[in-house]
Amino acid sequence: MSKRFDVWASKPSAVTLVANGEHIPMVRGDGHWWSAPDAPLSGDVDYGYLLDGVDTPVPNPRSRRQPxxxxxxxxxFDPGAHQWQDAAWVSPGMNGGVIYEMHIGTFTPAGTLDSAIAKLDYLVELGVDFVELLPVNAFNGTHNWGYDGVLWxxxxxxYGGPAAYQRFVDAAHQRGIGVIQDVVHNHLGPSGNYLTQFAPYLTEGMSxxxxxxxxxxxxxxxxxxDYVTDNILMWFRDFHVDGLRLDAVHALHDERAVHILEEFAAATDLCSSELGKPLFLIAESDLNNPRLISSxxxxxxxxxxxxxxxxxxAVHVNxxxxxxxxYSDFDSVGALAKVFTDGFFHNGTYSSFRERHHGRAIDASVISAHQLVVCTQNHDQIGNRAAGDRLSATLGYEQLAQAAVLNLAGPFTPMLFMGEEYGATTPWPFFTSHPEPELGKATAEGRLREFERMGWDPDTVPNPQDPATFASAKLDxxxxxxxxxxxxxGVYRALIQLRRDEPDLRDPDFGAVSVDFSEDQRWLILRRGALAVVVNLSDVEREVSVEAVTVLLSTVPGEALLPGSVRLPAHGAVVASTLPKVTF
Incomplete structure (x- = not known):
């Protein structure tokens, strides 16, 4: 009996498989799983399901292709048809390597997985360890951020479909770059969601x-x-993905004794053992709760x-x-200093934006700094601004270089957003392509309401449905x-290389991090072993007391090493060693 078309459907009393135009009755089995004994055993098949005699077939909730x-x-789709060439790839796991976040639709002019392959050599030269793809699962329309997917x-x-995805991962691995996939399991998009016709995939009254x-x-x-756990395992087994970024896990409502995130982690660890390679999960969460990353x-x-x-x-405000x-709580150099030493700023402190206390302190004896993924720009922090403007729209080279130093010379796992490394001037606004006019209108109006609390001018918000909004986001x-x-x-390339060359910059121990700063003079010293990262956040020259004998990297000319201090130009930053360079 073929299981190619088995489907879980507890709601309908009758299910008919439509396969290559042929109607094939299905049989209900244990656990409300339906099977089709007379279904095709091999070959490519276009198919769907008729539920309770409705004339229009609907897709498989576990569909592998939606042409x-x-x-x-x-x-x-046969995931085993691809002849993988990545046997030599050895994933470093989540060890503080540099992550490069990209959106396939705007990373290249063509906006496809195959065209992105052509830019992988550029990423090799940049020095990144992983690429993180924004969601690629099937959504309605031709383009959007990816968070409106309905067929996971x-x-x-x-983007090219599943075969192109396999080609992309294979090509990345052959170049020594790992792949992290952003996945969304906290909600489904507004168009094309047929899951509730099959079974209670969603909770009524809970949103x-x-x-x-x-x-x-x-x-x-x-x-x-099982449905969402199997989806996680699919990326690892069928697509050779190294890690997954789990979108907004704070929106996963689960009151069972074993939380779904714990099940995800256990399944991932087991799969890692079976495949014999590191696999990992990274949560997007605003809870500041170290329980997520505790063993x-x-x-x-x-x-x-x-x-x-x-x-x-903290970086953005400073x-x-x-x-x-x-942003209001982060208006101090001290806020930036606290983040470096404690991981979270809100670790049980009062959050004025939330109007309550928030977060919990990290136990540095059991949690590594590498377990926190940080950035100075990402798709959310750019795209959820009214105009989708990057830091390059308001900051010059000196401060953009400072942002790079704070991120890449810090103790955490640094992430870059595509184009950040060269100060891309193209915006990255919110964009959609809903074919339904009423949905497009509602989306545009909803975006305007979202910006009210941030005090942004609604007249600067581009229409997400306008094709020009999408076109403007493509990298130049x-x-x-x-x-x-x-x-x-050049600064980004040098910093990433320096991170590889200097063991102190790769040390994940919170105990090896210390910070000095001046609120009045607006400078900060981040000490990492024998290295000192000195940043002048003010707009005037500053002399900062720090022992340094060798400058390893400077973002602006004019710095000077003095006895017991470093003189930095306005908005300057240096990475310096407190030990002399030893050569043999």
């Missing part, structure tokens, strides 16, 4: 910011949990890492001076050849 979009028929097992066809919540703890939730033996969920937005906020909304690679951009690119 005609999320409302069309599913198509079979299918790769978006406008989060983006829509109905996944049914993780109600009746029939065992199958739903399961200590009562934690056992995830490898989590994002720390506090680092971004470089830009913006203090609206959630010609900028890398312009002197001003090439200068910043």
């Amino acid at each position: 005609d979009g999320v409302h069309g028929l599913s198509q079979t 097992f299918a790769v978006q066809e406008t 989060n910011t983006w829509g109905d919540s996944l049914n993780l703890d109600g009746p029939f939730s065992d199958e739903v949990r 399961r033996s200590r009562g934690g969920y056992g995830l490898a890492g989590q994002w720390s937005d506090d680092f971004h906020h 470089l830009t001076g913006e203090t609206a909304g959630y 690679w010609a900028e890398t050849e312009v002197a001003a951009h090439a200068r910043l690119l």
